[in-house]
Amino acid sequence: MDILAGDTGNSEFLAKNPNGKIPLLELDDGRCLSESNAILNFLAAGSELLPKDSFTLAKVQQWQFFEQYSHEPFIAVARFIAKYLGLPDNRRADYEAKQQGGHKALAVMEAQLLKTPYLTGEQLTTADIALYGYTHVAHEGGFDLTHYPAIQAWLARIASQPQYVAMV
């Protein structure tokens, strides 16, 4: 789907996700699931990426809701304005306004990653995958990660996973 061309606003797509957003997972039987983190957890069900312990599983969700409310609206949106819209004059104030919230989110992650190798502890989970996404390209939104050594080490730890596939 080309969101800049309005593909997510056409009636065919809206029938599958009335909220008009990507990503959208469509199963073979036609059922559809939206929201990136819900999709991630659904696809990871039964794997080691989802902890069995109920508190640790709740922590996975805590970080994923943090990603949606406190991370993505700043870091991903700043990157979108810079990378995809080309930082036009009429969006510069918006872009600048995103910087403080983005750095606050990165500081929250840094504090945790100084204590544990992954966000919820010793094990890689879907929380790390959720937050890896926009964090590993945060520099494209103007965020200098050299101030966050624990985040940098965590990014490298994830990229060194045996089945890691880089986006191109």
Next chain:
Amino acid sequence: MDILAGDTGNSEFLAKNPNGKIPLLELDDGRCLSESNAILNFLAAGSELLPKDSFTLAKVQQWQFFEQYSHEPFIAVARFIAKYLGLPDNRRADYEAKQQGGHKALAVMEAQLLKTPYLTGEQLTTADIALYGYTHVAHEGGFDLTHYPAIQAWLARIASQPQYVAMV
């Protein structure tokens, strides 16, 4: 915690939630969990409020992420500006800007609730509880729910639950 007095910014609270937000659940053993929907699902674990079927459980999360990204930032924030800040002149443009996104979220809910009694189907889940919160007081943010009959019926359906307790 009195957020208007800055209670969530003091060092004692930040030690428990570095993101400085309420709600925060503190267990007897001192462990802390933040993010309202993560708390809700943790407390509901093992109950009928969380479906056993993996796809329906993913749908619960879909609606909860929708709540955080597409509903709360419009409806709850408009209500906060109107009810708690008293709709000051310097926030009126912000308040007005929230109306369109709020109505879009309500329309997405209305479409689903025209098809099923609860958001994920026949059964009340934590998705309904998550979205009931700010929807049932949306009028305090300027949203007239008379345009959404299925939402109104759903609100009444939830309020008629045997163990429903109204906020005061």
